[in-house]
Structures are given as structure tokens and as C-alpha cells.
Amino acid sequence: MFTGIIIGVGRIVAAHALGSSSTHGKRLSIECPPAFLDDVGLGDSIALNGACMTVTSRNAAQQQFTVDISAESLDKTAGLAQLGPINLEKALRAHDRLGGHIVAGHVDGIGTVTHFAQVGESWELRLLAPKALAKYLAYKGSITVNGVSLTVNRILDNKDGCEMSINLIPHTVQNTALNTLQTSSRVNLEIDLIARYVERMLNADPQQTHPTAP
Numbered sequence: 001m002f003t004g005i006i007i008g009v010g011r012i013v014a015a016h017a018l019g020s021s022s023t024h025g026k027r028l029s030i031e032c033p034p035a036f037l038d039d040v041g042l043g044d045s046i047a048l049n050g051a052c053m054t055v056t057s058r059n060a061a062q063q064q065f066t067v068d069i070s071a072e073s074l075d076k077t078a079g080l081a082q083l084g085p086i087n088l089e090k091a092l093r094a095h096d097r098l099g100g101h102i103v104a105g106h107v108d109g110i111g112t113v114t115h116f117a118q119v120g121e122s123w124e125l126r127l128l129a130p131k132a133l134a135k136y137l138a139y140k141g142s143i144t145v146n147g148v149s150l151t152v153n154r155i156l157d158n159k160d161g162c163e164m165s166i167n168l169i170p171h172t173v174q175n176t177a178l179n180t181l182q183t184s185s186r187v188n189l190e191i192d193l194i195a196r197y198v199e200r201m202l203n204a205d206p207q208q209t210h211p212t213a214p
Contacts (some may be wrong), residue, residue, distance in 0.1 A: 001092045002047050004100030004142075004149020006176045008033040008088045012050075018068065025070040026058070026081060027114055031075050034064050040065065044102060045105070049177070050147030050188040051077050052105025053092075077107045077196040079146070080184035085177040087147040100149025101142040102193050111145070113185040114163060123168040125150075125181070129189055134162035135199060136191035144190035148176055 014029040024168045030048070037060045038123065040046070046067070053067040074081055092098075115126035127145065129137060134157055141152050143164065150172075154165040173179045181187070 002089050002103040002105050002147070003092055004050075004089070004103045004144050004147065006087045006148055007091055008036050009175070010036070010086050010088045012080075012083050015083065021070050023069060023085060025072075027066055027068050028053075028080070028205070029064055029066050030086065030088075031129065032065065034063060036052050036088070037063060037065060038157070047077050047087075047091075047103070047105045047147050047162075048087040049077070049087050050103070050105065050144050050190055051080060052108050060137070062135055062202050076110075076147075077188050078110050079188070084181055087177045089147055101146075103144050103149065103190060104193055106190060108191050109135075109189050109190045111187045111189045113181050113187065115182055116181050116183065116185075119167075121152055121170055122171050123170075125166045125168055125178070126189065127164055127166070127189075128160060129162045129164060131161045133189060135189055136195040137164055138195070140194065142192045144188075146178060146187050148172065148178060 009038040010030045012028055013031045017025045018024045018027055037058050040058060040122045042056060044053055045052050046055060053069060056066050056068050062115045063139045069080055078171060109130045111127040114128050117124055137152055138153050139155060143150055143152055144201040150166045153167050
């Protein structure tokens, strides 16, 4: 589990194919900030732009680690196969502060940036989310964008999906890779975990029988 609070911006410095066909994934080498790997071990979970991945090797001297990402994950996410900056978050520990919201590290869909511009001291980010995610988005609700826990300030349903407006304070812009976004950029979206369960409870078949203990 994660919180959507980015603790460092890394950089994908290499992406090597794990095979010759489209069914093969890639091995990513990520360069991270100094001391980032001090408490990271093999098998640990780290969210890359909001997608939970497993550390397969680490080199503290070079401040780099690797992950293997499957073809399925590459198909369902954005920005994990290109070299460049990436948001990093280590898995939540039981005694940590929950500074953002509960994030699973599972990407629910790909959004598209429709507008990104400075407004006063802050920045307005508008994203078009797929129609399938629209029912999970609400005014002042939570959304994870490339691993960053953010608050929805406005929503507008249209024929293409659901456009949401998000305010980014200067600290967020300066300390995450969201500052590299531009119009038409694709981003990873994860809906609020609570909204997912509420939708299931409201729409589950009340006539469905439940298994009983033997």
C-alpha cells in the first residue's frame, strides 16, 4: 500500500526488452536520489508513477535499482517504457503518517492532459479520464495521478469521458515529475479505493447467494 506522497523523483536511465516478442516485458533501470536505497531491499515494493513494482536488484553505490515490468503492465500504464523522470514512493509502513490517501499502486486507467497552466502562484491541471472511471470521480474526492495523491476541484462529464480540474501548489510542481506534463501527455490514474468498494456495494446483486461455512 501507498499514500500518494512522492518522496523522490528518479529517472529511468535504461529500458531493456526481456524478449523478442510483444508478449515480453522490459527491465527498467532507475536512478534515484541520494540515500533513497538505504532502507530498500530486494523484493521491496516501490511505486513508479503510481504503478507498484518489485525491486529485482539494487546498486547503492550508483544509486540505481531495477524492476521487471510485464507486457500487460506496459499495456495498461503510461510513461514506464520511456527514459526520463519518474515519481517514486516506497511502500507504506504500519507506523507511517497517511499524508495523502490509501493508494494500492494499481493503475485503473490512462488519462490525458487537456490543460496545464499557471494560475497565480499555483497551477491548474485538467485531465480527461476514461468514461469507465467517471462514476468514481467526485468534487473534493481523491485521485492518484502518476502516483501523486491529489484533490479533484471540478468535474465535467462529456461524450469523451470525464474532465477533472486539479490545483497543484508550487511544492507539488517543484518536487514531483508532474512538472514535465504538457497538453496531450498521458498519465496513470488510480481511483479512490473507498469509491471502488462503495460502487460495488451499491450495484451488487442483492439476490446473489453467499457461500456458507461447511
